[in-house]
Amino acid sequence: MTLLDHFKKFYDVKRAFSPQDLEQCYRIRHSVFCRELNYFDADDYEMEVDEYDAHSEHALLLHKPSGRAVACARIIGGSMEMPEKQLPYETVFKDHLNRELFDPDVFLPGKIIEFSRLAVLPEFRGQVRRDATLPENADLLEACKAPVVLLGLFSICVSLFVNSEAEYGAAMMEPRLAQLIKHSGFKFEEIGDPVKHCGWRSPFLFEREVFMRNISREVSDLFREIDQRLCEDKANQLLPENGVEKIA
Helix, strand or coil, X not given: CCHHHHHHHHEEEEECCCHHHHHHHHXXXXXHHHHHCXXXXXXXXXXXXCXXXXXXXXXXXXXXXXXXXXXXXXXXXXXCCCCCCCCHHHHXXXXXXXXXXXXXXXXXXXXXXXXXXXXXXXXXXXXXXXXXXXXXXXXXXXXXXXXXXXXXHHHHHHHHHXXXXXXEEXXXXXXXXXXXXXXXXXXXXXXXXXXXXXXXXXEEEEECCCCCCCCCHHHHHHHXXXXXXXXXXXXXXXXEXXXXXXXX
């Protein structure tokens, strides 16, 4: 079975428009970033929310057999109400960006987005172990030799990015994640020095016109499937209802 075959059999994606879907995103983030990794303080509401969520686009990765939302991601856009507000990577790497390679200050709000808050519940991270009581949880990596959930989640970010008005996508990534993504053929550039921020992170830049040129055929097929599903979600959200156009 191909990477795409595995993904279509076990997983699906959806944009998170409704309060219920957004709550699932925030709960996954809370479970991973607050409870598991202790990056942020855990609160009594069991949801991890920040100041950037209001001007972000969110999406979920769903596990078909269980019906659970098991991973989430967002892209952060510029705030038109506060154009001077920096994206998180600009704040974290303020003194560590190589501005000869890339200077975010020369771009208008909305021309740069940031990949952010990629979170996967631990039982769906890495290898999925065989379980006789759950035959749908066969070891996907053994058959297709690829991290299905990770590539699916990253493809969500790519889809949200290429369907935005942004020219560039920025991301803060740990070296191991960056290597996994690069190994799959996604093209991006390191634009600064690593800093200690929730572990060691480096700033990376994705350019809309070039970063997918080296993507493998298998990952490209997966991306196109995910992109189609997310575009359908957005189109359905904008369909007229009772004569009134809905707003995403």
